[in-house]
Amino acid sequence: MTGIVSYGSYIPYRRLKRAAIAEVLGVAATKGERAVASFDEDSVSMAAEAARDAVRAVGAEQIRTLLFATSTPPYAEKLNAAIVAAAARLPIESRAADLTGSVRAGLSALLQAADAAAGGGAPALAVMSDCRLGAPEGRLEQASGDGAAAFVLAAGEGVIAEIVASASFTREFLDTWRMPEERFGHSWEERFALTQAYVPLLGKAIQSVLEKSGVAPAALARVILDAPNPRAAEEVARGMKLGPAQLGDTLALTVGQAGAAHPGLMLTAALPSLKPGDLVLLAAVADGADALVLRVTPAAAKFRPAHSVGRMIESKGDVSYGNYLKWRQILPTEPPRRPDPERPAAPPMMRSEKWKFGLVGSRCTACGTPQLPPQLVCVKCRTRGKMEAYPFADRTGRIATYAVDRLAYSLNPPTVNAVVDYDGGGRFLCEMTDCEPDRVAIGDEVEMTFRRLFTADGVHNYFWKARPKR
Amino acid sequence: MASKGIRDRVAIVGMGCTKFGEHWDKGAEDLLVDAAYQACESAGLTPDDIDAYWLGTMGSGISGLTLSEPLKIQYKPVTRVENMCATGSEALRQACYAVACGAFDVAMAIGVEKLKDSGFSGLVVTNPPNDGTPAAMTPPALFSLLAPAYFKKYGLDPDKGKDVLSRIAWKNHRNGARNPKAQFQKEVPIETIKNSPKIADPLGIMDCSGVSDGSAAAIVVRAEDAHKYCKNPIFIKALSFVAGPAEGPLSPEYDFTSFPEVVASARDAYAQAGISNAREQISLAEVHDCFTPTELVLYEDLGFSPRGTAWQDVIDGFFDLEGRLPVNPDGGLKSFGHPIGASGLRMMYEMWLQLRGEAGQRQVSNPKLGLTHNLGGQPGRCVSFVSVVGNSMG
Numbered sequence: 120m121t122g123i124v125s126y127g128s129y130i131p132y133r134r135l136k137r138a139a140i141a142e143v144l145g146v147a148a149t150k151g152e153r154a155v156a157s158f159d160e161d162s163v164s165m166a167a168e169a170a171r172d173a174v175r176a177v178g179a180e181q182i183r184t185l186l187f188a189t190s191t192p193p194y195a196e197k198l199n200a201a202i203v204a205a206a207a208r209l210p211i212e213s214r215a216a217d218l219t220g221s222v223r224a225g226l227s228a229l230l231q232a233a234d235a236a237a238g239g240g241a242p243a244l245a246v247m248s249d250c251r252l253g254a255p256e257g258r259l260e261q262a263s264g265d266g267a268a269a270f271v272l273a274a275g276e277g278v279i280a281e282i283v284a285s286a287s288f289t290r291e292f293l294d295t296w297r298m299p300e301e302r303f304g305h306s307w308e309e310r311f312a313l314t315q316a317y318v319p320l321l322g323k324a325i326q327s328v329l330e331k332s333g334v335a336p337a338a339l340a341r342v343i344l345d346a347p348n349p350r351a352a353e354e355v356a357r358g359m360k361l362g363p364a365q366l367g368d369t370l371a372l373t374v375g376q377a378g379a380a381h382p383g384l385m386l387t388a389a390l391p392s393l394k395p396g397d398l399v400l401l402a403a404v405a406d407g408a409d410a411l412v413l414r415v416t417p418a419a420a421k422f423r424p425a426h427s428v429g430r431m432i433e434s435k436g437d438v439s440y441g442n443y444l445k446w447r448q449i450l451p452t453e454p455p456r457r458p459d460p461e462r463p464a465a466p467p468m469m470r471s472e473k474w475k476f477g478l479v480g481s482r483c484t485a486c487g488t489p490q491l492p493p494q495l496v497c498v499k500c501r502t503r504g505k506m507e508a509y510p511f512a513d514r515t516g517r518i519a520t521y522a523v524d525r526l527a528y529s530l531n532p533p534t535v536n537a538v539v540d541y542d543g544g545g546r547f548l549c550e551m552t553d554c555e556p557d558r559v560a561i562g563d564e565v566e567m568t569f570r571r572l573f574t575a576d577g578v579h580n581y582f583w584k585a586r587p588k589r
Numbered sequence: 590m591a592s593k594g595i596r597d598r599v600a601i602v603g604m605g606c607t608k609f610g611e612h613w614d615k616g617a618e619d620l621l622v623d624a625a626y627q628a629c630e631s632a633g634l635t636p637d638d639i640d641a642y643w644l645g646t647m648g649s650g651i652s653g654l655t656l657s658e659p660l661k662i663q664y665k666p667v668t669r670v671e672n673m674c675a676t677g678s679e680a681l682r683q684a685c686y687a688v689a690c691g692a693f694d695v696a697m698a699i700g701v702e703k704l705k706d707s708g709f710s711g712l713v714v715t716n717p718p719n720d721g722t723p724a725a726m727t728p729p730a731l732f733s734l735l736a737p738a739y740f741k742k743y744g745l746d747p748d749k750g751k752d753v754l755s756r757i758a759w760k761n762h763r764n765g766a767r768n769p770k771a772q773f774q775k776e777v778p779i780e781t782i783k784n785s786p787k788i789a790d791p792l793g794i795m796d797c798s799g800v801s802d803g804s805a806a807a808i809v810v811r812a813e814d815a816h817k818y819c820k821n822p823i824f825i826k827a828l829s830f831v832a833g834p835a836e837g838p839l840s841p842e843y844d845f846t847s848f849p850e851v852v853a854s855a856r857d858a859y860a861q862a863g864i865s866n867a868r869e870q871i872s873l874a875e876v877h878d879c880f881t882p883t884e885l886v887l888y889e890d891l892g893f894s895p896r897g898t899a900w901q902d903v904i905d906g907f908f909d910l911e912g913r914l915p916v917n918p919d920g921g922l923k924s925f926g927h928p929i930g931a932s933g934l935r936m937m938y939e940m941w942l943q944l945r946g947e948a949g950q951r952q953v954s955n956p957k958l959g960l961t962h963n964l965g966g967q968p969g970r971c972v973s974f975v976s977v978v979g980n981s982m983g
Contacts, residue, residue: 456710463721471720490839492722498839520738520845523790524730526711533790536726538734540841548724548838556790561741572721580721 121237121274122281122413127172127424128387129165129248129267130374130431131156132553132589133438137261143440149261151372155438156250156265158446158530159552159570162189163199164581165267165380166248167206167569171512172425173269174244179208182271183241185215186232188224188379191250192217193571193579195299202581203246205476206569208510222249222347225268225379226401226409232272233282242273249378252447254303262349264375268383279419280390280399282411283334286327289407292316295347309348317351317404322358324408325400332412336360340397340415341367341389345382346404373432388428395419426589434589436555446530457528462575473508478567478583480545482509489545509545511567515588516541518563523556528573535559539585553586564588592829594861597982599685600815600822601807603632606938609803609926610772617649617703618659620804624931625660625699628806632818636660639808640693642667645680645700646930648715656699673965674879675830676700677805677933678974682828684809694814699806700935702928711800712929728879729797731967733789735882738845743897751791753900754881755782758795758923760909761878765920767910767951772799772926796881801926805934807941812982823944826958826977827861829854837969850973851890851964858975859892862958867892871914871977872956873943875936877964878921888916891962891975915953918943933974936961944980956980 133155141148156165166187174182187200200215209215214235218224225247232245248267253259272282294312297304321344329336336342336359344352349371356366367389370381377384382403393399395417402410444450471492473479480491486500489509496503516539524534535551537559551559552570565585572580605627607620615623621644629635644656644667653667672679677700684698707713712728740750759779765771777795785793808818815822833850837843855867864870876891878884888899893914894907902908908916919925919939922932940959942948963974 456708457727458709458713460725461716461718464718467718467720471722475720475722494839498834498836519841520734522726522730522733523787524727524733525790526727526729526788527725534726534730536724536730536734538838538845544841546839546841546843548726550724561737572725582722 120278120281121233121272122278123270124242124273124277124279125173125176125271125422126387126390127169127269128384128426128428128431129168130154130428131160131165131265132434132436132586133157134435135438135440135443139440140261144256146256153261153264153375154266155443157552159572159584160250161193161571162191162248162250163193163202164569164571165250165265166203166246166269169248169267169269170203170207170244170246173271174207174209175425175513176422177242177271180210181242182209182244183213184232184235184243185209185213186218186228186243186245187216188218188228188245188247189249190219190222190224190378191252192219202476205472206581208477208479209244221406222378223403223405223407223409226382226403229270229272229383230285230287230409230411232270236272237274240274242271245270245272247380247383249380251378252302255449262376264370264377266374266377266384267380268387270383277418278416279422280413280415283414284328284331285409285411286324286331287407287409288320288324290316290320313348313351317346317348318354320408321346321351321355321402321404324404324410325355325359325402328400328402328410328412334398334412338398339365339400340393341365342400343367343382343385343389344402345385351404384428387424390419391424391427393419431589436553442531455528457526460528460573460575460580462578463580475582477510478512479508479510481506489541489543491545491547511541511545511547512583514541514543515564515566516585518559518561518565519546520561521551521559537565537585539565550584551586552584592857592861594827595685595689596826596861597824598689598812599809599825600812601825601937601941602810602815602818602822603628603634603808604806604938604941605631606770606805606935607803608770609799609801609928609935611705612802613705615802617646617655617701620703620802621656621699621701622659624701624804624806625697628697628808632808634695634808634818636662639665639695639697641665641687641696643680643683643696643698644669645671645676645698645933646702647671647673647676649701649703649930672972674877674929675933675963675965675972675974676930677935678961678963678976679830679933681807681934681937682830682974685825685828688809688811695808695810697806697808698934699804700930700933701804702930703802704800704928705802727789729789729792732880732883733792734845735886735968736791739882739886742844742846743900745900747791750900751783753885753903754791754796755779756903757878757881757884758782761917761921761923764910764918764951765924767949768920768925771920771924772801773920773924792880792882798879798922799924799926801928803926803928803931803935805931805938807934807937821945821980823941823978823980824982826979827858828976829857829861830972830974831857832972833970835970843969845968847886848890848964848968848971848973850971851887851962851975854973854975855891858977862977864977868894868914870958871960872958873915873918873953874960874962875919875921875939876916876962878917878923879927884916887962891960910951910953918948918951918953933961933963936963937976937978940978944978
C-alpha cells in the first residue's frame with residue numbers, strides 16, 4: 120500500500136478583500152477575500168511552513184526525496200527545494216528537485232513522490248506552494264490566492280490515504296503563459312481552452328482513473344476538482360452527476376485559487392472530515408490533467424495536523440490593497456533614508472546552515488541550558504565545547520519585551536522586534552511578523568515561522584521570525 | 590576586583606571641544622585640528638610637545654594617519670581606538686595609562702566623528718559579511734526595549750512612564766540651552782517632547798540624541814607634573830571599562846531594566862575612587878543618555894537612585910541643574926549631540942569646565958567629584974565606561 124502518511128498546509132495570515140481591490144481600481148468586485156503572502160513570504164517560505172508540519176509526524180530524518188512544486192520559484196537558477204529541505208531539517212542524504220513552469224506541477228509532485236516512495240521504500244515529501252501574481256484589474260488578481268500544502272508519501276504502515284489509482288494526460292496547447300523575465304502572465308481567449316482542453320482533458324483523466332480503480336462516481340465520498348478556469352471543474356462535476364455533499368469547499372471565497380498548491384490545499388482541507396474507507400477523487404487540469412483515487416484508511420482517525428486549514432482560514436488579518444501593491448512591489452515607493460540591507464554572504468550562510476535555515480541552536484550538556492544562536496562557550500556555566508544541537512523551530516515562547524521600530528528598513532513598517540523566551544529554555548531577540556503592532560504585549564505567546572527577510576543584490580535572505588500563535 | 594586603578598596618578602591639564610552639530614562646512618580633519626589646537630592652547634603647549642596620541646573614531650577614518658596627516662604630527666605614535674559609542678572614553682583611558690606607567694610624559698586623547706555626510710538619518714553602522722541572521726534593529730529600537738520592561742517591572746502606567754522619559758529630555762534640553770557648544774541650544778516644552786513623532790514606541794524623535802559632527806580632546810600628564818602645565822588641573826580618580834558577555838539576548842534571566850556592564854564598571858570605578866555612596870558623594874555626572882530610557886536606567890545602575898525609584902527622582906527634579914545631583918549639565922547626548930568618537934571626551938570636557946568653575950550660566954555650585962559614564966552597544970550586550978574625576982588630590 121502506497122499513499123499519504125502525513126500532511127501539512129499553510130495559508131498566510133493576511134487577507135485582501137476583493138471589494139477593496141474593486142474600490143480602488145473601479146472594477147467589478149467578486150465575492151469574498153483572498154489569502155495574501157505577507158511582504159516577507161514567498162513560495163519557498165510558505166512551502167517550508169507546510170513541510171515542517173508534514174514531516175513532524177514522520178520524523179524529518181526519514182525523508183529521502185523532496186519534490187517542490189511551484190509556478191513562482193524565488194530563484195530561476197539555484198535549487199529552491201534545497202532551502203525548503205534546510206528549513207524542514209531534512210537529511211543531507213536526499214534527492215531534491217524543483218517542479219515548475221506550470222501550476223500542474225502540484226499534482227505531478229504528489230504522484231512522483233508516490234512513485235519514489237513505492238520504488239525506493241523511503242518516505243518522500245511533496246510540497247506544493249504558490250504566490251500567484253496577477254496584474255491589477257485582471258481576473259487572476261482577484262481569483263488567485265497564496266498558500267502551500269505538503270504530503271509525506273510512503274509505502275507500508277501508517278498510510279492514512281492510500282493511492283488506489285492514478286491517470287495522467289499531456290497535450291500541447293496555448294492558454295496561459297509567461298516569459299522568464301515577465302512578472303505577469305498572458306491568457307488566450309477563455310472559451311478556447313475551456314471547451315477544447317480543460318473540460319475534455321479533465322474528463323478523460325477522471326474516466327481513466329475511475330476505470331482503473333473500478334469506482335463509480337456515486338461511490339465517491341469526496342470529489343476535489345481544480346482547473347485554471349473554475350467553469351471547467353463545474354462542467355465536469357455536472358457531467359458526473361455529483362451531489363452537493365460530494366463536492367467540498369473550493370476555498371474560492373476564503374483563500375483563492377492557490378496555483379500549484381491548490382489541489383493539495385483542497386485535499387488537506389477535506390481529509391480531517393473523511394472517514395476510514397471513504398474514496399476521494401482528486402483531479403486537476405492545467406497544461407494536461409492528473410487524477411488520483413484515494414482511499415482513507417483507519418490510520419487517518421489518529422492523524423491531526425499541527426495547523427488545520429480550517430484554523431488557518433480563521434486566523435487572519437486584513438491587508439489594504441495599497442499595502443498589497445507595495446508588498447508585491449507593483450507600486451514603487453520612495454526608499455527610506457537608511458542604507459539598503461546588505462546581501463548575506465555565502466560562506467557564513469553555509470557555515471551556519473543549520474542555524475540560519477533550521478533554527479537549530481545549542482544546548483550545553485554540562486548544565487542543560489538551551490541557547491540560540493548556537494554558542495561555543497555556555498552562557499550559563501561557561502563550559503567550552505560541550506554543546507549539542509537543539510532545535511527551536513517547533514517551540515513556542517512568550518514575549519519578554521519588545522520594540523516597535525519605525526526607522527528600520529521594511530516593506531511593511533513599523534518593524535516589531537521581540538525578545539522571546541522559549542518554553543523549555545532559551546531566549547532570542549528576533550523580528551515579529553503577522554502581528555498588529557499596537558496589540559503586541561509582554562507575555563504574548565508566539566511561535567516561529569520561516570520567512571524571507573529581504574532580498575539584496577538578487578540574494579533572498581531567509582531566516583526565522585516569531586508570530587502570534589495561530 | 591582585579592582592577593587596581595590609577596587614582597590621583599594622572600591629571601588632565603588641557604582640553605578642547607568643538608561646537609557639536611551639523612558642520613556641513615567641516616570634515617573630520619577640520620574638527621580634529623580644531624579640537625587638538627584648543628586642547629594644546631589651554632595647556633600652553635603645541636602639538637610638538639605631545640609625546641603620543643590616542644585617537645578615537647568609530648567610522649570617520651582608519652589608523653593613526655586620520656590624525657597625524659591633518660595635524661602634521663612629526664613621527665610620533667598615534668593609536669586609533671574603537672569601542673562603539675564609548676570610543677572617546679577608551680582613547681582617554683589608554684592615554685592615561687600611557688603616562689601613568691611612565692612610557693610618555695604628555696599624551697593626548699582625541700575623539701572625532703563626522704556623521705552628517707552619510708546621507709542617511711540616524712546612525713549607520715557597517716557590519717562585517719555575515720549570514721543574514723543578526724537582527725537589523727536600529728539603535729532607538731534596541732534601547733526602546735528598556736521602556737516597556739521597566740514600566741511593567743515597577744508598575745508604571747505607560748502614560749506616566751512616557752512623562753518620566755519626556756522630563757529627562759526636557760531637562761537635558763534645558764541644560765543645553767545654557768551651553769554655547771551644544772547642538773541644540775533651545776529649551777523644548779515637555780508637551781512638544783511628549784508628542785514628537787514616534788521613532789520606536791514609546792520613543793519619539795525627541796527621546797533620541799542628536800546626530801552630530803564634532804571633536805573633543807584632552808591632554809594628560811602624570812599628576813606630579815600637572816602644575817607645570819596648568820594652575821587648576823583635574824585629577825583622574827577612577828577609570829573603569831568593561832565588555833560584557835552579551836548575555837541579554839541569550840538568557841531569560843536578563844530583564845531589560847539594567848545594564849549589568851554599567852553596574853560592574855560603576856562598582857569597579859567606585860572602588861578605585863573610594864566612593865561608598867554615589868548618590869551623596871558625586872557632585873555631578875555626565876551619563877550616556879543616547880535615548881531617554883537609557884538615562885532612566887543608568888540612574889539606578891550607577892547607584893544614584895535605589896532600584897525602581899529613579900523615575901520618582903526624575904519627577905522630583907533630583908537630577909536637574911539645581912537638583913542634588915545634576916546629571917548632564919551640558920545638555921548630554923540629547924542636546925549637546927552625539928558624534929560617536931567624540932562623546933566620551935565631550936563628557937570629560939564638561940567636568941573640566943565644571944570642576945574649574947568655568948561652566949558659566951550652568952555652573953554647578955562647588956563641585957568636588959564628577960562622574961562620566963559612556964556606553965556602547967545595546968541593552969544586555971554592551972561595553973561600559975565609568976570615570977570619576979576631582980579637582981583636588983586625595
